[in-house]
Amino acid sequence: MINHENKTREQLLEEVKALELKLSKTEGLNKKPKVTNKQFEESGPQLRAADQQDKNLVDGKYSFRDLVDIDRLRLMFERFSKATGFTTGLVSHPDQDLLIATGWRDICTKFHRNFPVSEVHCKQSNLALTSQLIERKAMNIHKCESGLIDGATPIIIKGVHIANLFTGQILFEKPDFNWFRKQGEAYGYNIDPYLEALRKVPVVTEKKFMESLGFLREMAMILAGNGLTELKNREAAQIVYKSEAKFRGLVETCSDFIWEVNIGSRYTYVSPQVELMLGYMPDEVIGKTPYDFMPPDEAVRIAHIFKDKAENGEPIVVLENIAIHKKGHHVVLETSGVPVFDEKGKVTGYRGVDRDITVRKKAEKEIREKTNLLDNVINRASSIAIATTDLDMRITSFNPIAQKFFGYFSEEVLGKTVFEIHLMEKVEPERLKKAIKSVRETGQYKYIITQELSSGKRILSSKVTGMLSPAGKLTGYVLFSRDVTDFELAKETLLESEEKISTLLNATTDAAGLISPDGTIITVNNALAKRVGKEKEYLPGKKLSDLFPFEIVEDRMKMLNKAIDSKKTFQWEHESAGGFYK
Incomplete structure (x- = not known):
C-alpha cells in the first residue's frame, strides 16, 4: 500500500507516472503480440498451421470461448454475485480479453478505476495477481494498493492455461475510514460518496473468500470440461457422418455388391448393386441367406466352407460360387469377406463384397477350349512341323514333328529365342531379319531347307506367317515345315527324263514330239516345229486343237489313247501339205 502521510498531490502524481512507466514495460513483456486479420490471411499456411497448434489452446485449437457458452456462464456468475455479494471477472489467457464481469462495486467502478491517478494501482494489482497464475499457482490473494482484497485462480483444461478467474473487492476486516479518507483526498475523490461506497464493501473471512473463489473455479472448469467433451463429440459425430457419407457414396457407386451377414449367415446389409447383379431389391434380400439364392448343391458346398471359416475366424478370399438370378439364369460370383468380432473376440458375422465374374469365366472357358483345340492341331499334326513364338521370337x-525335323526336344527350346537356336546352328542373322520383314510386309515368308542326314538328304518346304489377335494386331509368329523330299526327288527325276527325251527328239531328223493324254504338247523337236510352221518355243503348252482341225485332232487322240491303253505302238499314214507322212 502507498503511504499517503506527508505527501503532496504533486508528489503522488509523480509517483503515479513512475508506476505507469513501470506497468507499460511489464505489460509489454507479458502481452502476446496480436496479429490482425489481414496479417493472418497474408501470412499463408505456415502461420495458420502454427496458430492452430498454439500451445495456449486446448488440443492445439480450442480457446475458452470455444469451450464455454459465455452468455450462460455470465448469467450464472450474475446470480452468484447477487447471492453472495462477491464480484466475478473472467479474463482469457494469454490475450487478456475481459469475457465476464459481474457484481463490481461502486468503490472500484466510480472511484479507484475511474480516476487515472488511482487506476494505475488497479492495473498493478492485476499484474501481481496474474503473474502468480502464469507460474501455475492454484490461487492467489492480493491486497491492492487501494486497500481492497482481490483473488484470482487459473482455469486449466488438459494442462493448458486458457483463462483467469477473479473475485474480490472485499475486506478481511473493518475498514480504516481515516486511511481511506486521506487516500480519497489525495486522489481528488468526492469524499462523502466515496466513503458511502466503502461502507457497502463486504467484510468476510479469508476462509469464506477462498471457498467462494474455489467454487467459481470448479464451476468454470466443469463447464469448460463439458464444453470440450461436447466439442469432441460433435467433431467425432462429424467425422463419423463424413466417413459414413463417403462410405455410402463409395458403396453406392461401386459396381460390386457390398454385403454384411450375421453369424447365422443372414444378410443385415446389402448395397443397391444387388439389384444389378441378381435382380433383387435390397429389401428382398435382407434377412435371407446367400444360400437362398444358390442351386441346392452349391448352397451345401458354400455353407460348409462358411461354417469352417467362421469357426476359425478366417477371412473369405476370392471364393467362386454360383447364384441364381431373379430371372432364373446362373451368375458366377467371386466372394471375399472378413470376420466381424465383438469386444470379446468372438465372430459375430462377416462383411464383404461379391463381384460378378460370369463374363470372365465364360471368356476363360472359350480361351481354354481354343487353346486345347490349338494344342491338338499343333501336337497331333502328323506330317507338318509347327513352332510358334511371341513378338520377341521366344519359342x-x-x-513332335518339329522335334523330329530339327533335332531338339521341346524342353530344350521352349523359352529360348530363335536367335539363340540360329546361333547354335550357325545360321546367318540376316535370314531371320529377312523373314520378319517379309511377314510384316506381305504376311508370309517361304523358303526351302536341305538337310544332310546320314541316311541321305531331307528337303523341307517352310513358311513363316504372323499370328494375329481378333483385332488384327500381330502377336507372334508361326513356322510351318513339311518334308517334300520325295516330291523334289521325283521332280528331279522327271526333269532328267525330260532332258533325255528332249535329247532323243533333237537327235532325229524325223518330226517328233511329246504329247500328254489330254492333247497338250509337252515338247517338240525342230523338225516337227518346222512341219507345223511354228517356232519350237511356241508349241510347248499348246493344245493340238490349237493347231489342227477338230476332226483331225479327235481322230489322232483316239489313236493315241488306244496306244496308251494297249501299251502297243500304232502307225498310220496321213496326207498333209507337202506330201504323205507315216
Missing part, C-alpha cells in the same frame, strides 16, 4: 510351342 512358345514346338510340336
Whole structure:
C-alpha cells in the first residue's frame, strides 16, 4: 500500500507516472503480440498451421470461448454475485480479453478505476495477481494498493492455461475510514460518496473468500470440461457422418455388391448393386441367406466352407460360387469377406463384397477350349512341323514333328529365342531379319531347307506367317515345315527324263514330239516345229486343237489313247501339205 502521510498531490502524481512507466514495460513483456486479420490471411499456411497448434489452446485449437457458452456462464456468475455479494471477472489467457464481469462495486467502478491517478494501482494489482497464475499457482490473494482484497485462480483444461478467474473487492476486516479518507483526498475523490461506497464493501473471512473463489473455479472448469467433451463429440459425430457419407457414396457407386451377414449367415446389409447383379431389391434380400439364392448343391458346398471359416475366424478370399438370378439364369460370383468380432473376440458375422465374374469365366472357358483345340492341331499334326513364338521370337510351342525335323526336344527350346537356336546352328542373322520383314510386309515368308542326314538328304518346304489377335494386331509368329523330299526327288527325276527325251527328239531328223493324254504338247523337236510352221518355243503348252482341225485332232487322240491303253505302238499314214507322212 502507498503511504499517503506527508505527501503532496504533486508528489503522488509523480509517483503515479513512475508506476505507469513501470506497468507499460511489464505489460509489454507479458502481452502476446496480436496479429490482425489481414496479417493472418497474408501470412499463408505456415502461420495458420502454427496458430492452430498454439500451445495456449486446448488440443492445439480450442480457446475458452470455444469451450464455454459465455452468455450462460455470465448469467450464472450474475446470480452468484447477487447471492453472495462477491464480484466475478473472467479474463482469457494469454490475450487478456475481459469475457465476464459481474457484481463490481461502486468503490472500484466510480472511484479507484475511474480516476487515472488511482487506476494505475488497479492495473498493478492485476499484474501481481496474474503473474502468480502464469507460474501455475492454484490461487492467489492480493491486497491492492487501494486497500481492497482481490483473488484470482487459473482455469486449466488438459494442462493448458486458457483463462483467469477473479473475485474480490472485499475486506478481511473493518475498514480504516481515516486511511481511506486521506487516500480519497489525495486522489481528488468526492469524499462523502466515496466513503458511502466503502461502507457497502463486504467484510468476510479469508476462509469464506477462498471457498467462494474455489467454487467459481470448479464451476468454470466443469463447464469448460463439458464444453470440450461436447466439442469432441460433435467433431467425432462429424467425422463419423463424413466417413459414413463417403462410405455410402463409395458403396453406392461401386459396381460390386457390398454385403454384411450375421453369424447365422443372414444378410443385415446389402448395397443397391444387388439389384444389378441378381435382380433383387435390397429389401428382398435382407434377412435371407446367400444360400437362398444358390442351386441346392452349391448352397451345401458354400455353407460348409462358411461354417469352417467362421469357426476359425478366417477371412473369405476370392471364393467362386454360383447364384441364381431373379430371372432364373446362373451368375458366377467371386466372394471375399472378413470376420466381424465383438469386444470379446468372438465372430459375430462377416462383411464383404461379391463381384460378378460370369463374363470372365465364360471368356476363360472359350480361351481354354481354343487353346486345347490349338494344342491338338499343333501336337497331333502328323506330317507338318509347327513352332510358334511371341513378338520377341521366344519359342512358345514346338510340336513332335518339329522335334523330329530339327533335332531338339521341346524342353530344350521352349523359352529360348530363335536367335539363340540360329546361333547354335550357325545360321546367318540376316535370314531371320529377312523373314520378319517379309511377314510384316506381305504376311508370309517361304523358303526351302536341305538337310544332310546320314541316311541321305531331307528337303523341307517352310513358311513363316504372323499370328494375329481378333483385332488384327500381330502377336507372334508361326513356322510351318513339311518334308517334300520325295516330291523334289521325283521332280528331279522327271526333269532328267525330260532332258533325255528332249535329247532323243533333237537327235532325229524325223518330226517328233511329246504329247500328254489330254492333247497338250509337252515338247517338240525342230523338225516337227518346222512341219507345223511354228517356232519350237511356241508349241510347248499348246493344245493340238490349237493347231489342227477338230476332226483331225479327235481322230489322232483316239489313236493315241488306244496306244496308251494297249501299251502297243500304232502307225498310220496321213496326207498333209507337202506330201504323205507315216
